[in-house]
Each structure stands twice: as C-alpha cells, then as structure tokens.
Amino acid sequence: MQLDSKAQAIDWAPPLEGQDATAAVEWLLQFATRHQASDVHLHMDREGCRVQFRLDGVLTHVGTLPTEAAKLILGRVKYLAKLKTYVESLPQDGRIAADEVGLASDVRVSTYPTVTGEKLVLRLFYEEHQLALNQLGFPAGVNKALEHQLGIRAGMILLTGPAGSGKTTTIYALLQRLLEIDPCHVITVEDPVERVIPGIMQTEINLERGLTFAKALKHLLRQDPQVLVIGEIRDEETAAIALRAAMTGHLVIATLHAGSCRGVVERLNALSDDPNLVASQLRLILNQRLVRRLCADCSGKGCAPCFGSGLRGRVPFLEMLRLDEANQGAIETKRLARLEPDLSFEQSRDDLLGQALTTEAEINRHLQL
Known part of the structure; x- marks a missing residue:
C-alpha cells in the first residue's frame, strides 16, 4: 500500500488482509465519518486506487489502495448499493443502507467510467449536522x-x-x-x-x-x-x-x-x-x-x-x-x-x-x- 505523509499522520491503515472486502469497506466509511468527510472519492488508475475525502469543501488525498484490494472494495461497495457489480462501462447510482455499514445514515453511491478505470463517489450524511x-x-x-x-x-x-x-x-x-x-x-x-x-x-x-x-x-x-x-x-x-x-x-x-x-x-x-x-x-x-x-x-x-x-x-x-x-x-x-x-x-x-x-x-x- 502506498501512503503519503499526511495519510501516515492520520493513521490511514485500512484492513486489507485476505479476500474479504467487508471489513475494509466498513473501516473506510467509519474512518471518513470520524473525519467528517462529506464525500469519499475512489478512483482507479494505473497505480491502484486513489482515495480522497472532501473535507470542509476541499478535496484531500488520504491514501492509495493496491489494485487487487481496490477491485474487491469497489465491488463490495457496488454490491451494498444494489448496483450491477459487473457493469463498469456505464454510470450507476445507488444507496447503501446505514445498518449495512454501521453508520447512522444511508450512503449515496455514484459510479462513473473513466479511461483509467471506474470512479466511485460516496456521499455521507450526518444527522447531527x-x-x-x-x-x-x-x-x-x-x-x-x-x-x-x-x-x-x-x-x-x-x-x-x-x-x-x-x-x-x-x-x-x-x-x-x-x-x-x-x-x-x-x-x-x-x-x-x-x-x-x-x-x-x-x-x-x-x-x-x-x-x-x-x-x-x-x-x-x-x-x-x-x-x-x-x-x-x-x-x-x-x-x-x-x-x-x-x-x-x-x-x-x-x-x-x-x-x-x-x-x-x-x-x-x-x-x-x-x-x-x-x-x-x-x-x-x-x-x-x-x-x-x-x-x-x-x-x-x-x-x-x-x-x-x-x-x-x-x-x-x-x-x-x-x-x-x-x-x-x-x-x-x-x-x-x-x-x-x-x-x-x-x-x-x-x-x-x-x-x-x-x-x-x-x-x-x-x-x-
């Protein structure tokens, strides 16, 4: 996994052992929630999957996921959002139920095809906001x-x-x-x-x-x-x-x-x-x-x-x-x-x-x- 200095400073350490992406997705969303991110961006490119959070309106890079782990994580997100996991060439929109990932509110999911791979944006909501x-x-x-x-x-x-x-x-x-x-x-x-x-x-x-x-x-x-x-x-x-x-x-x-x-x-x-x-x-x-x-x-x-x-x-x-x-x-x-x-x-x-x-x-x- 590739980490930048800011990611290390904020304890970026998603669980990526094994082939089960369930724990990694839950960790990622709860991590984003702790930092009050409004959106999570997951973008596949040639070096893996770039992870960015929108914090106070500004898009901030927090880390990079290895390619194989990223594929499992993106697939899990699409499955939870009731999207077609095998479709990567067309945009899709869905929603993850809050109780599926241990959050207080549902998560809105949008997928979009790019030349380097699929891009997912997850919108988070906060009741206390x-x-x-x-x-x-x-x-x-x-x-x-x-x-x-x-x-x-x-x-x-x-x-x-x-x-x-x-x-x-x-x-x-x-x-x-x-x-x-x-x-x-x-x-x-x-x-x-x-x-x-x-x-x-x-x-x-x-x-x-x-x-x-x-x-x-x-x-x-x-x-x-x-x-x-x-x-x-x-x-x-x-x-x-x-x-x-x-x-x-x-x-x-x-x-x-x-x-x-x-x-x-x-x-x-x-x-x-x-x-x-x-x-x-x-x-x-x-x-x-x-x-x-x-x-x-x-x-x-x-x-x-x-x-x-x-x-x-x-x-x-x-x-x-x-x-x-x-x-x-x-x-x-x-x-x-x-x-x-x-x-x-x-x-x-x-x-x-x-x-x-x-x-x-x-x-x-x-x-x-």
Missing part, C-alpha cells in the same frame, strides 16, 4: 430578516451559491423554524431528499420516470400547501409556477444558481420575462458560501486533525438583499446596477477577518467562484 436557524452562524441582521419573512408567509425567498455552500442546510433550518413558529402544511420538491423532516411532505424528483420539478409542482399546488420548497428553479416553466404560487398567497423557498444576488434577479428575469412580477413577489435573496475557519487545535499552524492545512470547520460568508421599495423599483425599471444589498461580501469579509475566524486567502478563494 442539521442545525437550527440560530446555530448556522449567520449575523443577527440576517437571522432577523429571515425570521421576518417566515412570519409573512407569502412571496419568495431565494438562496444561491455553489454546490456544497450549505443551501440545503439553510432551507431545512428555515423549515424547522417554520414548524416551531406555527405548524403549517409544507411541501418540498427536492433532488434528492437529503434528510427526512417529520411533519413535512417531501417529494423527490425522478427524471427517468418523468417526474421533473415542473411536473411535480403542477400537481402539488392541488395539495393545498401553505409553504412550497423547490430544490432548484432550472427552467422557465418551474420559474413561472414558483412565481404564480408566491402571487397566490404561498411562501416559496427555492434555490437558483447565480454568482451574486444581482445575478439571481437577472436569471429570474430571463426565466420569467416579467420584471414587474419578479419585483412584486421576490422578498429576500441570500447568497452564501462556507469558508474554512482556523483550526482550533493548532491556531492555523497545521496538525493531524486538520490534515496539516491549519483550517478545520466552516463559517458562513454571506451576501443578502432584501426587496425594499428602492430595490423593487430598480428591478421594475431594469436598472439592476442600482440594487443595494443589505449585507455585502465586503462587509461579511471584514467581519470574519475582524474576528480572526478565517484567513484572507481562504476568503479570496471563494470570491473567485
């Missing part, structure tokens, strides 16, 4: 604005940010807070459902069976929802349904991919072709990133728990825009350069650096996204 709204680390002003909008129960809240920026965690925190304030009928359409929340009607889209966001929403509006959550607004039809739902007295919470709060408005305008409707129904946009914080164990010097990076754990880095009268007017007149966020990335940056929570280099890395 579901935070309440006041545990997300948002500034007091952001929490107050979100709480205010939840109380109105109308209009649209949009979240944006790159993959892995915590949008789903924020949405689930908002839903939990809604149920605490005043239990209501909440329906979600997600891709996929990452966590089941008691008291909420959750739906998972299935493209193979023709259940898209737009098709699900058409029917769900007949289920008498008070709050509608849309995993992602991807097309004109979904945007039109979301805006119509907000206009008819529903609170709509959704994500839409864009690089800034202004970019969200630009994209929604392009999808709906009705800036007046967008201005009247959009209430708040939250653009979020998660930046790595200085490691509490080594104060940024680098140690085994932080894999030598000096950074461990994450804090929110935010931009927020509320649709007050001035911002609504800017949208209606298509003068989006006049949109003024209540919290800018520059203000958030100064706050994080002022509290010595992270580094300037880490913040700059996220501003380039």
Whole structure:
C-alpha cells in the first residue's frame, strides 16, 4: 500500500488482509465519518486506487489502495448499493443502507467510467449536522430578516451559491423554524431528499420516470400547501409556477444558481420575462458560501486533525438583499446596477477577518467562484 505523509499522520491503515472486502469497506466509511468527510472519492488508475475525502469543501488525498484490494472494495461497495457489480462501462447510482455499514445514515453511491478505470463517489450524511436557524452562524441582521419573512408567509425567498455552500442546510433550518413558529402544511420538491423532516411532505424528483420539478409542482399546488420548497428553479416553466404560487398567497423557498444576488434577479428575469412580477413577489435573496475557519487545535499552524492545512470547520460568508421599495423599483425599471444589498461580501469579509475566524486567502478563494 502506498501512503503519503499526511495519510501516515492520520493513521490511514485500512484492513486489507485476505479476500474479504467487508471489513475494509466498513473501516473506510467509519474512518471518513470520524473525519467528517462529506464525500469519499475512489478512483482507479494505473497505480491502484486513489482515495480522497472532501473535507470542509476541499478535496484531500488520504491514501492509495493496491489494485487487487481496490477491485474487491469497489465491488463490495457496488454490491451494498444494489448496483450491477459487473457493469463498469456505464454510470450507476445507488444507496447503501446505514445498518449495512454501521453508520447512522444511508450512503449515496455514484459510479462513473473513466479511461483509467471506474470512479466511485460516496456521499455521507450526518444527522447531527442539521442545525437550527440560530446555530448556522449567520449575523443577527440576517437571522432577523429571515425570521421576518417566515412570519409573512407569502412571496419568495431565494438562496444561491455553489454546490456544497450549505443551501440545503439553510432551507431545512428555515423549515424547522417554520414548524416551531406555527405548524403549517409544507411541501418540498427536492433532488434528492437529503434528510427526512417529520411533519413535512417531501417529494423527490425522478427524471427517468418523468417526474421533473415542473411536473411535480403542477400537481402539488392541488395539495393545498401553505409553504412550497423547490430544490432548484432550472427552467422557465418551474420559474413561472414558483412565481404564480408566491402571487397566490404561498411562501416559496427555492434555490437558483447565480454568482451574486444581482445575478439571481437577472436569471429570474430571463426565466420569467416579467420584471414587474419578479419585483412584486421576490422578498429576500441570500447568497452564501462556507469558508474554512482556523483550526482550533493548532491556531492555523497545521496538525493531524486538520490534515496539516491549519483550517478545520466552516463559517458562513454571506451576501443578502432584501426587496425594499428602492430595490423593487430598480428591478421594475431594469436598472439592476442600482440594487443595494443589505449585507455585502465586503462587509461579511471584514467581519470574519475582524474576528480572526478565517484567513484572507481562504476568503479570496471563494470570491473567485
């Protein structure tokens, strides 16, 4: 087995004796869980199988498995995920039941063929990671604005940010807070459902069976929802349904991919072709990133728990825009350069650096996204 210095420092030693990969798979997943990895990457190449963990949003190499052992381990993962173990030339998706590998939550598995061999990505979920709204680390002003909008129960809240920026965690925190304030009928359409929340009607889209966001929403509006959550607004039809739902007295919470709060408005305008409707129904946009914080164990010097990076754990880095009268007017007149966020990335940056929570280099890395 080939190990690098970081792997040795974190005690990388999967059990590879014999031909039974059961113990190795369980060890690998439990090892990843101890280090709070969100994803495990297993990639076959000419020298074996490279193992990488996504830690705090950054892909980190932890070791290499010998070729023969790796084949057994990948085969075992596919078997547990109820995939075709003999198929390596086509992508497959599956799920490993938590009790099969001694974890608290299921593991999502994706396979993909590459020129050097099969690539598997295992997504891990953590029940304890579901935070309440006041545990997300948002500034007091952001929490107050979100709480205010939840109380109105109308209009649209949009979240944006790159993959892995915590949008789903924020949405689930908002839903939990809604149920605490005043239990209501909440329906979600997600891709996929990452966590089941008691008291909420959750739906998972299935493209193979023709259940898209737009098709699900058409029917769900007949289920008498008070709050509608849309995993992602991807097309004109979904945007039109979301805006119509907000206009008819529903609170709509959704994500839409864009690089800034202004970019969200630009994209929604392009999808709906009705800036007046967008201005009247959009209430708040939250653009979020998660930046790595200085490691509490080594104060940024680098140690085994932080894999030598000096950074461990994450804090929110935010931009927020509320649709007050001035911002609504800017949208209606298509003068989006006049949109003024209540919290800018520059203000958030100064706050994080002022509290010595992270580094300037880490913040700059996220501003380039």
